[in-house]
Amino acid sequence: MFSPGWDTMKSFFHTSFHHLTLTERQRIIAPILGLVLLIVGGLFLVALHPSVQPDERRLYIAASITFTLYSWVLLRYLFPYAEQYPVLRWVILVGHAIGIPLISLLFANVGLLFDAIMSLLTVILVVILFGRWPAYTFLTSNTLPRLVVYTLGNIPRGHTFLAVAIPLFGLTLIETFSIVGNMLARHITYLETINGVARRINVTIEPPQVIELLSAAIQEALEADTYYIGIQHDGTLRLEVLYDDGEFYPPQEIPEKNSLAALVIAQHRSLLLHNIPKEAPALGISPQTVGKDKINLSWMGTPMEAGGHLIGVVAVGAYRENAFRYSDLELLESIAQQAALALDNAYHHAEVEERSRRDSLTGAYNHGYFLMALAEKARQAQQQGKPLALIMLDIDFFKSYNDTYGHLVGDQVLIKFTDVIKRHIKKGDLVGRWGGEEFAIGLPEANGVQATQIARRIAESMKKLQMHDRQGNPIPAPTISQGIALFPYESDDIYTLVDLADQRLYQAKNNGRNQIFPSPAHWKHIKT
Template identity: 30%
Template sequence: MARTLRGQLLTYGVLAVLLAMVLSGAVGLIVVQARTRALLRTQMLSTAVALASGLEQGGPAQGQALLDTFRRGGGADAGYDAVVVDLAGRVVAATDLGDVGKPVDEAIGHAEPGLQRVLAGELPVAFEEMTHRGLPVLDLSLPLHADPVEAARITGGLHLSMPYRPFAPLVWRQVAALGLFALLLAALLVVPLWFYLERSLVRPLRLVVAANRDVGEGRPAPRRIPDRAMPHHELGELMRSLNEMLARLEAADGELRRRLRELSALSSTAVLLSQSAPLEEWLRQTLEKVLEITGADAGEVSLFEPGLQRLVVRAHQGFWPDWLTAEADRPTPTLCSAMAERRKFLSLEDVSQDEHRSRLAYVRKGLHGYCDLPLEAEGQVLGGLRLHSRQEHKPSPLEQDLLAAIASQIAVALMNVRLYQETRRLATTDPLTGLANRRVLEERLADEFRRARRYEHALTLIMTDLDHFKVYNDTHGHPAGDVVLRELAILLQGSVRETDLVARYGGEEFVILLPETARAAALVVGEKIRAAVEQHPFAHRETQPSGRLTISVGVATFPEGLEQPETLLHSADRALYQAKAMGRNRVYSSAL
């Protein structure tokens, strides 16, 4: 079967013509056969009536002579067989002399019930269709009377037989004539119909298919259908609608490509976030870009702060100066919070319809419609993005998809930053105490040592160690010991300045780095720490050998004969062990 519409129309047209010819031939055959049969009956009846009249007038003696004359006069050429029978059913005259004297059934080759009923006076005439020697035969029987006037007394009968075959060529000629007429009629109908369908259906549909193919192949400017090729019916309306759709699609494609370029620029800002830009600055730049892409008049980015069950505004653009203060003082929950809980896009054309009654001030500032988008990545809601416009506008599905893509970009970037910060924290923080680890200590010590040498500042390092801590662990277990270490870390962190560094050096040893601090001031800090630990109510401290938990403190200061960071660390370590050797729970300086 042809795949093109033109091929299918041609195929169906040819099939229709052939079907019309077959149907015309069949109908013609039936009609011609019916007319032929009617004609044969009429001819046979008139011939039989004429013969019967002659036989009745001439009597039985003239019957054979009359049939001979009938046979020589063309009856045999016309295919007629005629016999005259008496009431006993015996042939008394026949066109074939060999049949004379035979029973009628033997003479005509088959039983003839119609003739028997005619001889019995039951029928005035009998027509029967029989098959004789494989051919269809039409039989006619008439009664013969002794006196044409006295028709009541039957003396015999006349039987005529004639096959259809002599008339078969006439039948087929008429059938052929009807078939030719049907072919010409079909040609007269199909050819104009073909040209009409080609012009008004096939050609326009090819243009529609070509336009759709351009769209399917993603061409930026799909071909338009010329107005002159549009038919003046429903298909033309369809093509005009397709042209309008292509125009809108082309405009949308251009807008989408523009926004994709802007999204690409937006994604590039995510790289800046992971490099060096502070989070607030990156959020501010990103929000400016989002407002430019979406055409919104104002916007805000709020993030969930660790440890807080609410959103905190981290960036905003397009609001009045005291907007952030008004937001912070608002007692009712924000719709942004509701959005973050539901994790779905929310849009409201008129802010006065806000069920929280928290945004009515925006109306007075000319900001009506807004939409909220969750900043969600890896199943976690990090915050929300809210955009405001001065028009009561509901985003279309395409705009919602764009906004969702923007929110996804921001959320992924934020998640990456959090993962980076968490990875960096794990790499630089002691997991048990939360203090800086040994790696950070060594890097900070090298930096501070170079700074102290360059500017000729003092730099002091304090090393501490818990006294008899192994006894505590062996008595109460390591979980209890971990609790002591965490409490000690809090004490140490609270005893120094923000510029100082407290780090866990290993086990129960801690190091405090004091920039721009001389030895005398460092000894004061060390004594402060020792006293704070001695007085702290650690759990089970009474089980220690001295009845309390204590620490020993070693102090070393640059530049008192120390030329390298490592020597400063080793000097503080030696001072620590000297304090332990002197009885523990004391502060000792390497210069003492």
């Protein structure tokens, strides 16, 4: 575990290019080191010039060889080890800062040029490898020795401007490379965010989970005071997620008119406002509040579209002006697009799964799924200590009805029978086609008396059903027989409950059909 001082040192050496690996950063600085080698080669050529004295020639050749070897050691060993040991970075920084001006004294003819070029190239190396503040530390440490060296070295007065020019050029290089590094870091973060969102979202096929992951991605990627995720449905925008200043609000619906979200939906394109009070009136929009009664000053929103249709809107706001850049909007668009594709897939999967649960003719649950759903309702009823009524229904003489009027008319009877049942049950109730002309109804929280009342209303509605044969002539509506059983008072096992309700259905048929069994008096003995 690092000590606090070690952590502080690591933080100081934070570079804008930290998203890149050491190998990638070494590739960036390789051309710079190549230029250093060219300068070293220049020293070697200077050494070969006839005007150079033998002592200077030996010095230049020795320096050329030394610099070449040192550049290789720097790239191969010192920089990689400096990644692990920040102390080594200080050694490299201070050593180069002091060493370059001192070494320049050795080369009378080209010392000034050597100092300027090597100092500025080292600034670039440091800002890329170690960061902005280490580069400023190098520049400061490099300037002070230079002033001393220029004073002691009898540098011509006309060249003293380098004492000022080198730091100024160095400062410019540091800021330029820091800006480029920050832009690169933001772009890499942007790509990492998109990749992370896509990776997480694409592993789920449940719409609520997709929306939850989208919410988490927005919080992670954008500095927003407020945001919402709205799903379009029947002319309204349902905010599945609404976050405002640290607080999540329950889902709510807002009308698709006279709002920034409505504008995004109408135009099918993103919108970015830096100052809502000034920009919104020009768009013909009166700012509205959702969540807290506080107007955002900055806002951006983008549509979620997939498969050629609009799914919803994602919007982000802030309580300060100019909170978002266009790069933020591009990030939001990419996140929303990934979410839209995932939601579209999830909705299609949900539709396919729902169709697999349904009887293709009537739309009622099929036998298998009805049993599963009934078992779940029974489990909930048992946990809550509430009853669950089951009605088994069968159309009387349906085979004769089919034989007389044809199967197409029989199909219409089944469809209308299902519609009649649905009109008399609640949203949380179950209706399933048990097989052929037999149906089943699950009624959570209903007792025997209530189930009998529902059964009667269904029977009365069937009597009033208007039916026609294939020629359009009116024909009599069929009657139905029904059997009722109550969970858990008559059976705490679903399969036994079904058998009991089925037996009572056939008892109703044996009693003359168009009957409900048992009679209302039966339920007086069962206290729920």
